[in-house]
Amino acid sequence: MGRIAFPTSPPPPIETTFIPVSPVRVLDSRFGTGLSGAFAHGVPRSWQVAGVGGVPADAVAVTGNVTVTAHTGAGWVTVSPTPSTNASPSTVNVRVGDDRANNVTIGLGPSGSLSAVYASAPGRTAQLVFDVTGYFLASDDGATYRPLGPVRSLDTRVGNGLTGTFATDVPRTWQVADRNGIPAGAVAVTGNVTVTGQTSGGWVTVTPDPVGSPATSTLNFPAADTRANGLTVALGSGGTVSAVYHGSSGASTHLVFDVTGYYLADLAGTRFVPLVPGRVLDSRFITGLAGPFVGGTPRVLTLVPGSTVPSTAAAITGNLTVVNARSTGWVAMTEQPTASPGTSTLNFPAADTRANGITAPLSPTGTVALFYGGTSSATTDLILDVTGYFQ
Numbered sequence: 001m002g003r004i005a006f007p008t009s010p011p012p013p014i015e016t017t018f019i020p021v022s023p024v025r026v027l028d029s030r031f032g033t034g035l036s037g038a039f040a041h042g043v044p045r046s047w048q049v050a051g052v053g054g055v056p057a058d059a060v061a062v063t064g065n066v067t068v069t070a071h072t073g074a075g076w077v078t079v080s081p082t083p084s085t086n087a088s089p090s091t092v093n094v095r096v097g098d099d100r101a102n103n104v105t106i107g108l109g110p111s112g113s114l115s116a117v118y119a120s121a122p123g124r125t126a127q128l129v130f131d132v133t134g135y136f137l138a139s140d141d142g143a144t145y146r147p148l149g150p151v152r153s154l155d156t157r158v159g160n161g162l163t164g165t166f167a168t169d170v171p172r173t174w175q176v177a178d179r180n181g182i183p184a185g186a187v188a189v190t191g192n193v194t195v196t197g198q199t200s201g202g203w204v205t206v207t208p209d210p211v212g213s214p215a216t217s218t219l220n221f222p223a224a225d226t227r228a229n230g231l232t233v234a235l236g237s238g239g240t241v242s243a244v245y246h247g248s249s250g251a252s253t254h255l256v257f258d259v260t261g262y263y264l265a266d267l268a269g270t271r272f273v274p275l276v277p278g279r280v281l282d283s284r285f286i287t288g289l290a291g292p293f294v295g296g297t298p299r300v301l302t303l304v305p306g307s308t309v310p311s312t313a314a315a316i317t318g319n320l321t322v323v324n325a326r327s328t329g330w331v332a333m334t335e336q337p338t339a340s341p342g343t344s345t346l347n348f349p350a351a352d353t354r355a356n357g358i359t360a361p362l363s364p365t366g367t368v369a370l371f372y373g374g375t376s377s378a379t380t381d382l383i384l385d386v387t388g389y390f391q
Contacts, residue, residue, distance in 0.1 A: 014060055014107075015271040015391075017142030018263050020134040020188035020234030022208055023065070023216035024053040027130035030070065038125035039118040041073070044083035050112025053132060060108055061136040061274040061388070063232035065218055066116070066128065067101040068094045073124030076353075079116045080277060081109040087119035089279050089385035091319055093353045094126070099203075099220040103230035103357030105317035106387050107274025131216040133232050134188065136272050143187050144269030145390050147261040147315035147361030150334065150343040151180040153191070153241075154257035165252035166245040168202070171210035176259065177239025184239055186262040190359035192345055193243070194228040194256040195221050202247035204255065208236040211244060218243075226330075226347040230357040258343040260359050261315060270314045270390035277318075278308065281384035284323070292381050295329065295374035298337035301384070303366045311366050313389040321355040321383040322348050329374030331382065335361045337369035344373070358384075 027034035027047045034047035051057040068077050076090040092102035108114060118126045136142070154161035154174050161174040178184040193206055201222040205214040219229040233241055245253050263269070281288035281301055288301050303309045309316060322331060328349045332341035346356040362368055372380050 013273045014138050015273055016060055016136035016138050017140060017144055017271060018134055018136050019142045020263065021054060021132065022234065023131045023133050025129065025131050025216050026053045027128060030127045038127050039116065041118055041120045041122055041124045042085060044085055044115050044117040046083050046113045046115040048113050049108055049132065055132055055135050057112060058137060059112060059135040060138050061106060061272065062108065062132050063105045063134045064130055064132040065101055065103055066092060066130050067099060067217060067220060068092055069099040069127050069129065071096065071126035073120035075118065075120030077116055077118050077126065077128065079104055079106060079114060081107045081114065083115040085117060087117045089277050089319065090321065090355065093321065093355050098222060101217065101220050101229055102355055105232065105357065105359060134234065140267055143263035143265045144267055144271055145261055145263050146269045147390065148181060148259060150258045150260045152343055153180055153259050154255060156254045165254055166243065168245055168247040168249065168251045169212060171212055171242050171244040173210050173240045173242040175239060176241050177235055180259065182259060182262050183264065185264055186235055186239060187265050188232060188234045188263040189259050190232045190261045191257055191259040192228055192230050193219055194226065194344060194347060195219055196226040196254050196256065198223055198247065198253035200247035200251035202245060202251065204243055204245050206231055206233050206241060206243045208234040208241065210242040214244060225349065228344065228347050228356055230359065260361065272388055272390055274388040275308055275386060277385050277387045279383065279385050281382060283381045292324065292379035293370065293372040295327065295372050295378040296339060296376050298339055298369050298371040300337050300367050300369050303362065309386060309389045310391065312391045313362055313366065315359060315361045315390040316386050317359050317388045318384055318386040319355050320346055320358050321353065322346055323353045323381050323383065325350050325352065325374065325380040327374040327378035329372060329378065332371045332373065333358060333360045334369045335363050338371065341371055
């Protein structure tokens, strides 16, 4: 198993606690929120996050959702604490005509800002949207984290949590806390929402309380494309989560929600330490693991003890990307290796480069397992970029 390449000269660790919020939009370049006008290929831009939309000026990191829309060329977007023309590691990969969103948990720059660069081709442009779902403080004022599972909290296909499809523009609510090992006192959860069986394109918004016409979104998708996105979401009164599907009139969709951890309003759990984003796995180039993943065969990635992610870490945040997939399928990231995972992390068709933000538990020995649910003869490469850890 190959060693993992971490960024050089990491910043001093900052241990933080978490404050969840109802989603708030701090960037929409289409309408002059945060920045005005489209991002041009190769030109980094920054927008203020701390001190905006209820995020305090002393926030050091945030959880949220970045959406790429109205892009005129295929490529990718990299979100980072500080501006850079080097669009690596990537955050969200895009095709023309397909709005895509991705979850991030990321440290803020010294002035409380975030930066992004769009990598496509000369003359191409893209609009960016960024919604904040919570923030981290370098103090004892917030909640601490417990990694979990993962466990499936909702699957409308089989009557888990809710039964039957979501109808367009009709919000629904399901119980998250006090189930599946999540205590009744949990104030927020990390997880993964998947849309499947949708009869029209559209988007889904996940919120603490039911909202029929939300001002933010969590996951964008076309019809007939099973698609997932990670998230951190505050829990509503009674420990519930709500979602609404916006599609065409009469459209419907199934939803799946897997929980990977939860926050409690105490100081007994783990704290988040933001990192400069760095690549820990790229099976194309023998970073972390060598060679592609084979359908049906789990593999284990070891995080090097004593490096940027310490051996004491209980979970990581980051971005998982699939590339060179030879068949439609999914990837599951779990604490222990399994050939029959009950949850999924990233869904994709063949030949599509697709990413998903993750918050994933580590095993006691500092490993994470990855499983490719493709056909038995199919292969895919995987990339994992780490943006922080909990300890």
